[in-house]
Structures are given as structure tokens and as C-alpha cells.
Amino acid sequence: MAQSWSFLDVCESDFRPLVVIELAKSAKAETVEWFTKRIVDKKAKGGAQLLVKPLLTEKEGENIYLVGASHLRLLLGAETVGLVKKCSDNSMRTFTYSSRKTFKDFADDNHDFLTMAECQYIIKHELENLRAKDEKMIPGYPQAKLYPGKSIVRRLLTSGILVQIFPLHDREELKKLCHSWYGRVKVGYQPLDDVRCYFGETIALYFAFLEYFTFALIPMAVIGIPYYVFAWEDYDKYVMFATFNLLWSTVILEVWKRVCATMTYRWGTLLMKRQFEEPRPGFHGVLGIHPVTGREEPVYSSIKRQLRIYLVSLPFVCLCLYFSLYVMMIYFDLEEWALDYHEENDSNLSSLMLFVPSIIYAVVIEVMNRIYRYAAELLTSWENHRLESSYQNHLILKVLVFNFLNCFASLFYIAFVLFDMHLLRQSLATLLITSQILNQLAESLLPYWLQKRYNKRMKKRLCSPKIDKDLSLVEQVNLEKEMGTYCGTFDDYLELFLQFGYVSLFSCVYPLAAVFAVLNNITEIYSDALKMCNIYKRPFAEPTANIGVWQVIFVSFYSYILKEVSENLFKLFDLSATLKFSRYFVLFNALG
Known part of the structure; x- marks a missing residue:
């Protein structure tokens, strides 16, 4: 069901999975639907405005979701977390979306301006800042109490509904890093x-x-x-x-x-x-x-x-x-x-x-x-x-x-x-x-x-x-x-x-x-x-x-x-x- 609202901002072919969310196999359907909806909802509605795609596997009952974000959303997130980037004059300044053109190597079509690690850090920050509004409990779990301002992800973790959140590897970049880092014996500095x-x-x-x-x-x-x-x-x-x-x-x-x-x-x-x-x-x-x-x-x-x-x-x-x-x-x-x-x-x-x-x-x-x-x-x-x-x-x-x-x-x-x-x-x-x-x-x-x-x-x-x-x-x-x-x-x-x-x-x-x-x-x-x-x-x-x-x-x-x-x-x-x-x-x- 989450897939029906997961691509409101970009088409499916542009989706880049960055973070994996694994929910408990016993998680109730209404809980999964509520949580994934909060992830993709607009910021004005208390959501994270991210992209979600369910992972189809052979195993039945697995609740695994891939999370990504549009390029615009990541740039706005970089400003929110206060990332510091190099400007064209070689000075270091806090990134702001309004002055994005003044930063070195920035272009609207350059999706490598932010590293994959920075993108995953932004998504983690946005997920952790999903907060309860009027909810008194996690839907489907009356014992998992909520109050205004409580982190939803933290409550799901402590309640055992959310099993884990972790960032995905980039297999190609990892191979390059492995080769230059420890793939060969050398005398010199690390990369x-x-x-x-x-x-x-x-x-x-x-x-x-x-x-x-x-x-x-x-x-x-x-x-x-x-x-x-x-x-x-x-x-x-x-x-x-x-x-x-x-x-x-x-x-x-x-x-x-x-x-x-x-x-x-x-x-x-x-x-x-x-x-x-x-x-x-x-x-x-x-x-x-x-x-x-x-x-x-x-x-x-x-x-x-x-x-x-x-x-x-x-x-x-x-x-x-x-x-x-x-x-x-x-x-x-x-x-x-x-x-x-x-x-x-x-x-x-x-x-x-x-x-x-x-x-x-x-x-x-x-x-x-x-x-x-x-x-x-x-x-x-x-x-x-x-x-x-x-x-x-x-x-x-x-x-x-x-x-x-x-x-x-x-x-x-x-x-x-x-x-x-x-x-x-x-x-x-x-x-x-x-x-x-x-x-x-x-x-x-x-x-x-x-x-x-x-x-x-x-x-x-x-x-x-x-x-x-x-x-x-x-x-x-x-x-x-x-x-x-x-x-x-x-x-x-x-x-x-x-x-x-x-x-x-x-x-x-x-x-x-x-x-x-x-x-x-x-x-x-x-x-x-x-x-x-x-x-x-x-x-x-x-x-x-x-x-x-x-x-x-x-x-x-x-x-x-x-x-x-x-x-x-x-x-x-x-x-x-x-x-x-x-x-x-x-x-x-x-x-x-």
C-alpha cells in the first residue's frame, strides 16, 4: 500500500535507495501504513517528505522498505542539518539553498554535490525528527504511548516494532575504496x-x-x-x-x-x-x-x-x-x-x-x-x-x-x-x-x-x-x-x-x-x-x-x-x- 503514495515527487526510475527500514514481521498493517505515510507526507503535515518503496522478497511476512529522497529534498535537508561546503572563493560556509549557486561544483543536475554518506545522514536526521502531533499511541499498539513532540522512530524502536534502520552500501564505490584502502599492500597514507x-x-x-x-x-x-x-x-x-x-x-x-x-x-x-x-x-x-x-x-x-x-x-x-x-x-x-x-x-x-x-x-x-x-x-x-x-x-x-x-x-x-x-x-x-x-x-x-x-x-x-x-x-x-x-x-x-x-x-x-x-x-x-x-x-x-x-x-x-x-x-x-x-x-x- 505504501507504494501508491511513494512517488509523488519523482518517477520510479529516478528512485535511488539510500536507507533500509526493517519492521517486525508481526507489525500490524495499520501501523505500517501509518508509519510509511508519515515518512512521505509533506513537511507541513508533520511528515519527512521522503520517498518509500517496499522491497519484494521471497519470504512472506517481511516488512522491509527502501527510503530515498529527491535531489531538491536532499538540498533542503543539507541546509536543515547545517552542512558546511566549500564556496567558489575556497572559503567554507554553511550551505543554504538560496545561495546554492555560490558553492563550488554545484549544479542543478549534479547529484554528486552531496556525498552518499551526507545524503544518508540527512535521511536519518529527517526520520529521527518525525514527531507525534495529536497521536496518543502508535496505531495498533495501545501500550506504545505517544505525546506531542515524541520521536516516532525512537518509540517504534523501544517498542520492538521497528527492528533496524541502516544505510545501504554503494557496491561500486565500495569496490574502489577497498582497492585503494586495503586491497594492496603499500607503504603510504590511507585515502x-x-x-x-x-x-x-x-x-x-x-x-x-x-x-x-x-x-x-x-x-x-x-x-x-x-x-x-x-x-x-x-x-x-x-x-x-x-x-x-x-x-x-x-x-x-x-x-x-x-x-x-x-x-x-x-x-x-x-x-x-x-x-x-x-x-x-x-x-x-x-x-x-x-x-x-x-x-x-x-x-x-x-x-x-x-x-x-x-x-x-x-x-x-x-x-x-x-x-x-x-x-x-x-x-x-x-x-x-x-x-x-x-x-x-x-x-x-x-x-x-x-x-x-x-x-x-x-x-x-x-x-x-x-x-x-x-x-x-x-x-x-x-x-x-x-x-x-x-x-x-x-x-x-x-x-x-x-x-x-x-x-x-x-x-x-x-x-x-x-x-x-x-x-x-x-x-x-x-x-x-x-x-x-x-x-x-x-x-x-x-x-x-x-x-x-x-x-x-x-x-x-x-x-x-x-x-x-x-x-x-x-x-x-x-x-x-x-x-x-x-x-x-x-x-x-x-x-x-x-x-x-x-x-x-x-x-x-x-x-x-x-x-x-x-x-x-x-x-x-x-x-x-x-x-x-x-x-x-x-x-x-x-x-x-x-x-x-x-x-x-x-x-x-x-x-x-x-x-x-x-x-x-x-x-x-x-x-x-x-x-x-x-x-x-x-x-x-x-x-x-
Whole structure:
């Protein structure tokens, strides 16, 4: 029925599918008709004024719809979301439809003026801003309450009526991007502008930061190799390496700010105004008037939220930290047992046994980090934060504190309590290498293997006689809707955060840490690129001016920890090295 009103503005041959909407198979017909009608209705009637086409498949009962928009509608949407584009005089300005002729490469028949990622972002924005008017509930579902101003898409999602919304891949553009990005082994920069055009600024900035951090590690790796070979027991030279480490850690983060600003200015997101943040889909409360917006929406007492944070979340985090320290003490008992076993037997097997406790501990750390991450997400959702940014900040804080203690507590204990350089070097090497191997297996190889198996099964099932001229599109949608959902850059930045800690805090003890980090990051670039293009659904582009809260975390968190570690590092070295290092450190503090 939706097809009868879906092409009021353009003919069917001009329809370009950009976004897929999958409704539950059990969704009632009146609900589907009401929702699709709201999508295609004029803006004056409270609709999104988009185009909708049902996808015809072999399976009965599937409610899958393709969403597109006319060229005019996308241009007006670009003005609504505040996209910044380059003008003919090479300046960057917010796009307006009335002054469209002044923008570079604009023409009425040039449908490539907006990238596909920007078009999909505009459609996502318009769908999320479909709001209830006089409706009190979702038609056909009395339990799914609505009120004026409530986002219809968010209510459908929380009610289980709407299964998912995702943007479609452009198969031709994806093939070109795959070839230039990871299709051939090369030494050089990534095609970040192409990545940005296809996946958006958030994904492109992550890969830009990963690339920048990898190149920044090369000086540390180059210096670290001769230090490891020729200054194995010369702690005096290690202090000089620690001084260089301190300067390096500060400089690369400051330089990144300028690199990031240069890129985002060129992409037009540095000047882009932030949209007013809407309540997150999981936020709930008593219906009332928000004191800031003046709109009718759920209201939840901040006092109740604070009580949940300080009386439940904080004790839970402290309990997890205590458990992490308890596991660490078990690890030291295993280390003592392995050392005693080696002294008694003194064989090749006993030498290998010295590494077993560290390997087991590294695996346990990874398992604990993932279990805690799941618990932290549940706990942060239960705290009922109104805004997505507030939710993310509380989640990041919980995860960072636990991960940092879980990964680095044993190293700090060995360095500043046991004063055992040999054990510190051995533990650091084992933890770093084991964690990198496990992350590569869990994040890239395993998902890729599972997705390849699914793709083979799906292609065999779709080899039946063709029922529609658009079977290629049907096959594409069926393949993509079953792909995993990309959960954002949180885990990727967290991995870099911990890696930066290993290198900046302890590479003066184990100079090869930067070498292993470089090797890991090179494979990470290729595996993450493969993952984005072939394993996960295409994520919606999200304009951003920087790497967000992670910029603050890298700069403030590690700058404080690094100074504290550096001031106490002399405990591992002799007095002469301490005096030299103290002069370096005083000079560094005086400079900034």
C-alpha cells in the first residue's frame, strides 16, 4: 500500500535507495501504513517528505522498505542539518539553498554535490525528527504511548516494532575504496578523504588518529631497537630514554590537535554547529515539561540518578576494582611458583614456564575487561541518563578506570613495590603481545570468518529462480541486514588508549614496546578497514570536529599519570641516573 503514495515527487526510475527500514514481521498493517505515510507526507503535515518503496522478497511476512529522497529534498535537508561546503572563493560556509549557486561544483543536475554518506545522514536526521502531533499511541499498539513532540522512530524502536534502520552500501564505490584502502599492500597514507566521503567524519577521524599514532610511534621504535640491543643493563641510558619518552608523549598529542583541526576544516565539520541533543531512546520517566526546552517529554529526577550513581554504581565499580587486585595477587603467587619451579629444575621447559603465569594473566585480563564492559553498559543504562553524551561519558569513565587498573596495576606494583626490572620487562612484553593477539582474533579474524560463512549460505539460498528484476538489490539488502552492527569507535579508541599507556609509561623499561605497537597498528589498519567494508553494516555518517572526549582523556589522564610515574621512576635506577633524570624533568616542567 505504501507504494501508491511513494512517488509523488519523482518517477520510479529516478528512485535511488539510500536507507533500509526493517519492521517486525508481526507489525500490524495499520501501523505500517501509518508509519510509511508519515515518512512521505509533506513537511507541513508533520511528515519527512521522503520517498518509500517496499522491497519484494521471497519470504512472506517481511516488512522491509527502501527510503530515498529527491535531489531538491536532499538540498533542503543539507541546509536543515547545517552542512558546511566549500564556496567558489575556497572559503567554507554553511550551505543554504538560496545561495546554492555560490558553492563550488554545484549544479542543478549534479547529484554528486552531496556525498552518499551526507545524503544518508540527512535521511536519518529527517526520520529521527518525525514527531507525534495529536497521536496518543502508535496505531495498533495501545501500550506504545505517544505525546506531542515524541520521536516516532525512537518509540517504534523501544517498542520492538521497528527492528533496524541502516544505510545501504554503494557496491561500486565500495569496490574502489577497498582497492585503494586495503586491497594492496603499500607503504603510504590511507585515502582518508575517500573514507570520509563514504563512512563519514567520525570513522575517518578514527583511522586518521590510528595512522597518525602509528607514524608517531616510529621514532620510539627506531630509538628503542638500539637501546634494547646495546643498553640492555645500562639503566643510565634508560633514564635518558624515559626523558625522551616524556617529551614525545606530550608533543604528539599537541600536534594531533592541529592535524585534526586542519582535516576537519577541510571537511567542513570544524565550523559545523552542533545540533540540539535529543533525549536518548532508552531514557524514561514521568511525562512532564522539561524546564529548558519547555516541551512535554519524560522527566526523571536528577537526585534519583545521583543516588543510583553513588549508592549502587560507585560501590559496584569499587568491588570490581578490588576483585581485579585480588586476581593480580593470584598472578604474583603463580609467578613465585614458576620461579621456584625454574630454580629447582633449570631446564628449557622450566624457562618456558616462567612466561605461563603472564600469559594466563593476560588472557584473564581480556576476559575480565569484556565482562566488566557488559556490566558497565547495563549499569549505565540503569542510571537513566537523559542525553547520549552523558551516557557515554559515564560509561567511558567506568570502563577506563577498570581497564587502566586491570591492565597496569601489576606493572606499577612490580615497578614501585617489588623493584624487579627483569620481571617488569617480562610481564610488560607478555601482556602487550598477548593482548594484541587476542584483540586481533576477537575483533577481526573471528567476525570475518563468521561473516564469510553466512555470505556463502545466503548466496546459495538466493540462487533460486528470479522473482523480480531487482533481485540484485534484494540480495544486497538480505546480505546487509544480517550483518553485524558496528557499535562505534569506543572499543577501538580504548585499545589505542591502553596501547599508548604501555608505550608511554613503560617503554623505557622494555624499548621494544613501540616496535610491537607499530606492527600491531599496521595490521589493525588493514583489519579494521576490512571489517568496516565487509563484516559490518554500513554505519550512518556522523559529522564531528574532533575525536571527542578521547582527546581530553589522552591529554589529561596520561599527562598526569606520566608525570607521577616519571617522578618515581628513579627508584628503578641508580643514584647517578636519578640526578641526571631529575635535571631533565625539572627542565621539562619549566618548559611547559
